[in-house]
Amino acid sequence: MKTITEKILSSHAGRDVRAGDIAVVDVDIVMAQDGTGPLAVSQIKKLGFSKVANPAKSIFFIDHAAPSPRKELSDSHKVLRDFAKESGARLSDIGEGVCHQILVESYVCPGDVVIGADSHTCTSGALGAFATGMGSTDIAVGFALAKTWLLVPQTIKVNFNGKLGKGVYAKDLIIYLIGKITADGATYKALEFSGSVSSGLTIEDRFTISNMAVEAGAKAGIFAADETTNRYLGQRGRAECFKEIRADEGAKYEAEIDIDCTEVEPMISMPHTVDNTMPVSRIDKVKVDQVLIGTCTNGRLNDLKIAAGILKGRKIAEGVRLIVAPASRIVYLEALRAGIIETLIESGATVISPGCGPCVGIHQGILGDGEVCLSTQNRNFKGRMGNPDAFIYLSSPATAAWSAVRGFIADPREAL
Amino acid sequence: MENNNSAKIKNENASLNGNDKNNKDNGMMRGRGFKFGDDISTDLIAPGRYFHLRSNMAELAKHVLEDADPGFASKVKPGDIVAGGRNFGLGSSREHAPAIMKIAGVGAVLAKSFARIFFRNSINIGLTVLICDTDKIDEGDMLEIDLRKGVVRNLTKNLEIRFNPLPEVMIKILSDGGLVDHIIKNKGFNL
Numbered sequence: 161m162k163t164i165t166e167k168i169l170s171s172h173a174g175r176d177v178r179a180g181d182i183a184v185v186d187v188d189i190v191m192a193q194d195g196t197g198p199l200a201v202s203q204i205k206k207l208g209f210s211k212v213a214n215p216a217k218s219i220f221f222i223d224h225a226a227p228s229p230r231k232e233l234s235d236s237h238k239v240l241r242d243f244a245k246e247s248g249a250r251l252s253d254i255g256e257g258v259c260h261q262i263l264v265e266s267y268v269c270p271g272d273v274v275i276g277a278d279s280h281t282c283t284s285g286a287l288g289a290f291a292t293g294m295g296s297t298d299i300a301v302g303f304a305l306a307k308t309w310l311l312v313p314q315t316i317k318v319n320f321n322g323k324l325g326k327g328v329y330a331k332d333l334i335i336y337l338i339g340k341i342t343a344d345g346a347t348y349k350a351l352e353f354s355g356s357v358s359s360g361l362t363i364e365d366r367f368t369i370s371n372m373a374v375e376a377g378a379k380a381g382i383f384a385a386d387e388t389t390n391r392y393l394g395q396r397g398r399a400e401c402f403k404e405i406r407a408d409e410g411a412k413y414e415a416e417i418d419i420d421c422t423e424v425e426p427m428i429s430m431p432h433t434v435d436n437t438m439p440v441s442r443i444d445k446v447k448v449d450q451v452l453i454g455t456c457t458n459g460r461l462n463d464l465k466i467a468a469g470i471l472k473g474r475k476i477a478e479g480v481r482l483i484v485a486p487a488s489r490i491v492y493l494e495a496l497r498a499g500i501i502e503t504l505i506e507s508g509a510t511v512i513s514p515g516c517g518p519c520v521g522i523h524q525g526i527l528g529d530g531e532v533c534l535s536t537q538n539r540n541f542k543g544r545m546g547n548p549d550a551f552i553y554l555s556s557p558a559t560a561a562w563s564a565v566r567g568f569i570a571d572p573r574e575a576l
Numbered sequence: 577m578e579n580n581n582s583a584k585i586k587n588e589n590a591s592l593n594g595n596d597k598n599n600k601d602n603g604m605m606r607g608r609g610f611k612f613g614d615d616i617s618t619d620l621i622a623p624g625r626y627f628h629l630r631s632n633m634a635e636l637a638k639h640v641l642e643d644a645d646p647g648f649a650s651k652v653k654p655g656d657i658v659a660g661g662r663n664f665g666l667g668s669s670r671e672h673a674p675a676i677m678k679i680a681g682v683g684a685v686l687a688k689s690f691a692r693i694f695f696r697n698s699i700n701i702g703l704t705v706l707i708c709d710t711d712k713i714d715e716g717d718m719l720e721i722d723l724r725k726g727v728v729r730n731l732t733k734n735l736e737i738r739f740n741p742l743p744e745v746m747i748k749i750l751s752d753g754g755l756v757d758h759i760i761k762n763k764g765f766n767l
Contacts, residue, residue: 182745184765198631199671206756225627232628239631279669279693295671295697297755305759309745309767343615344663348692377663379692433615521624541617541667546625548643 161410163315164382165350168290168405172273179314179412188272189284190302191219193259194226195520196277196295198236201243203300213306215248217267221259222252226515229523249303257488257514260284260456263291264367265490269393269401270385275302280456280538282373286366287393288385288405290350293374313379314414316346317407319355322422327573329466330365331458331536331556333357334372335427337419339437347377349414352407357421358383363392364460371457372538375434426572429554432542440559440571448553449531451476451564453509454485455519458536458557461494467561468500470575471507477567482509483525485517507564521546534563603723605683605704607655609730611715612644614661618694620644621665621673630672637676654681657719659710661687665694674698674705684721686710686728686739699746700755708739 162170163179170177172185190212192200197220204212212218220240228234237254244251252262259276260283268274270288274281277299284291294308302308320333338345351373353366361369366383373381383389384406393402425439453459453467464486476482484504486492492514495501501511512518518525519537527533527550535545540552555563558572565575620643622636629636641648641658658677664687665673674697677685684704688711698705706721708728713719717732721739728737742750745767752758759765 182743182767184767195627195630196669196671203756207759230628232631236631277669277671279667281669293669293693295669295693295700297671297700298696301755301759305764307765309765311743311745343666344689344691347663347689377666377691520627521619522627526625539619539667541619543619543623543625543643548623 161408161412163350163411163413164288164352164384164405164407165290165313165315165380166411168271168273169310169312171271177312179312181312182309183312184307184309185273187275187302187306187308189217189263189267189274190276190299190306191221191259191263192277192296192299193221193224194233194236194240195224196299198239199296200277200300200303201239203297204303207300207304209304210246212247212249212303216250218249218303219267220244220249220251221262222254223258223515224520225522226254226513254515255489255513257486257491258456258459258516260371261459261487261491265396265488269398270389270403270405275299275308279374280371282378282381283367283371283456285373285380285382286363286370287389288383290380290382292379313348313350315350315352317352317354317413317416319416319418320353320357320421321355321418322357322420324357324421325424327426327558327571327576328421328424329556329558330361330368332424332427333419333421334369335429335437335554336424338372338376338435339427341376341417343375343433343435344377346373349378350380350382351376351378353381353383359386362462363388364462367460368457375538426556426559428559428569429540431540431551431553434538434540434554440555440569443569446532446553446569448480448534448563448568450481450483450525450527450533451560452483452485452518452525452533452535452537453557453560454487455516455537456487457538459485459487459491461491463536463557464491464495464500464504465498467557468503470558470561470572471565472503474507474565476508476564480564480567482507482564483518484509484511486514488514518545534560534569536560605655605721605723607657607683607719608653609657609659609713609715609717609719610645610648610652611713612658612660614663615666616644616660616664617667618665618670618673619667622670622676633672633676633679636672637679640676640680649680652681655683656681657721658682658685659687659713660685661710662689664690666691669693671697671701674703675701678703686713699749702750702754706739708737712737
């Protein structure tokens with residue numbers, strides 16, 4: 161009787177493993193991005209390798225500073241382009257999008273082990289994969305050997321039951337959960353998302369939830385691979401890689417957390433930690449200078465559609481800057497064809513290239529001293545958006561869009 | 577948990593990492609304590625606005641922990657010890673965070689708990705990270721870490737704090753000089 165994590169790691173360890181075991185496992189997909197990739201490349205070379213073990217599933221992403229705003233970063237990008245050529249690894253260059261989005265669109269299959277030099281690698285858990293973030297050195301070894309070592313984590317089962325209310329989305333659920341269990345409530349553990357609401361969530365909503373598992377400290381955030389997963393992979397032309405994955409009846413969980421979604425309101429994380437949460441309806445009036453809709457957390461088609469639904473026929477408030485960062489080129493094109501981008505721009509939005517953009521504080525929307533940003537990203541640490549004297553709040557795309565219209569953090573249910 | 581339960585520390589091994597000059601021979605480290613609170617994120621340790629310096633870690637190290645203590649980089653001396661609260665190193669996977677702490681001279685990091693990726697990164701690059709009760713440490717206290725005995729001595733306050741032993745697998749990596757050297761030496765994993 162195994163959890164999803166135990167099943168996947170057993171199949172990659174070549175033996176039966178259980179929570180608490182140390183295992184060296186085969187890795188299906190290895191990736192690094194432009195912030196962590198150059199260091200991984202120098203470590204691969206130090207290991208004595210010039211090739212990667214599994215070129216078709218080794219990917220370097222240029223997404224954090226894309227296109228490059230500085231010559232130092234342009235040089236780092238060159239390191240990745242050159243090494244990809246030399247080693248046979250894949251390169252995802254500027255404009256293609258955020259690593260986590262491209263992984264789920266084009267690479268990850270249910271049951272895979274995915275490691276990435278980026279903490280939000282856990283996003284791929286939404287497809288029923290075991291996906292976790294590591295540092296450049298661990299990832300260098302993954303590129304070189306297609307193996308890594310892991311402590312098989314205990315699993316906490318999160319049961320999302322009940323019904324989602326109007327104006328309440330996956331982002332609100334995960335913020336609510338992190339507020340409840342805190343930023344280290346799942347440290348070293350895998351989160352397995354279950355319950356009737358989880359099975360009814362779209363794949364995009366699942367990406368949002370898995371993406372933020374690490375904000376509770378978790379090593380992975382996993383959904384069962386079911387008919388929804390199957391449909392998504394089919395739409396992406398990857399039907400052949402689907403297989404159903406679910407936990408065994410009677411699998412052993414370290415804990416179970418029951419969340420009645422009916423009780424959950426639109427939520428906010430307040431500065432400077434993700435677990436500093438509050439229902440939107442209960443916070444004092446907070447004026448916003450900038451609103452960011454997008455990123456690997458909430459930059460997918462349906463996120464942009466929800467925002468456009470609220471912004472259609474409306475203008476953003478005077479003095480507010482609305483930045484939209486689609487998660488990938490595919491999302492961008494789909495949103496363009498659906499007229500969503502036009503609606504967003506008409507409302508006053510500035511659309512930037514697919515990538516990490518202002519979320520990592522490098523370019524394209526760095527905050528000024530004392531400024532407030534409401535963002536759909538996953539993290540609001542002090543300094544995150546390039547200025548330690550600024551204040552970052554987190555919300556769903558609906559709350560972000562409506563707040564851009566009002567000029568202060570506002571309850572999206574007023575607009576729906 | 578990668579720093580769990582039952583493994584007993586093998587100190588002749590663990591002593592090989594970190595501030596080598598200080599601890600290599602006898603498993604002892606000594607330095608001044610710098611006190612930080614809970615939730616010291618990798619954004620506070622290695623701010624995103626210096627992203628372009630990641631290819632120049634000596635330069636990046638001049639900004640280490642800048643957003644938690646702006647004067648830290650100029651105050652820290654080789655062998656000094658950082659004492660944090662809960663969930664030290666949460667956030668991004670950037671290995672540059674423990675790396676620049678090490679470059680800046682930090683001999684060890686003590687905390688009530690660590691975020692998973694930061695802990696693993698530290699072991700991989702040979703920065704000593706130990707879990708213990710840091711409430712008994714204040715800024716400026718002289719600290720001595722005895723890796724063999726598994727205690728931190730607060731020499732200023734004249735008290736001893738026990739730390740959790742590292743798991744066996746991490747001791748193996750440390751004793752080989754970090755993950756890269758472990759892989760080279762063993763021609764693969766030997767954990």
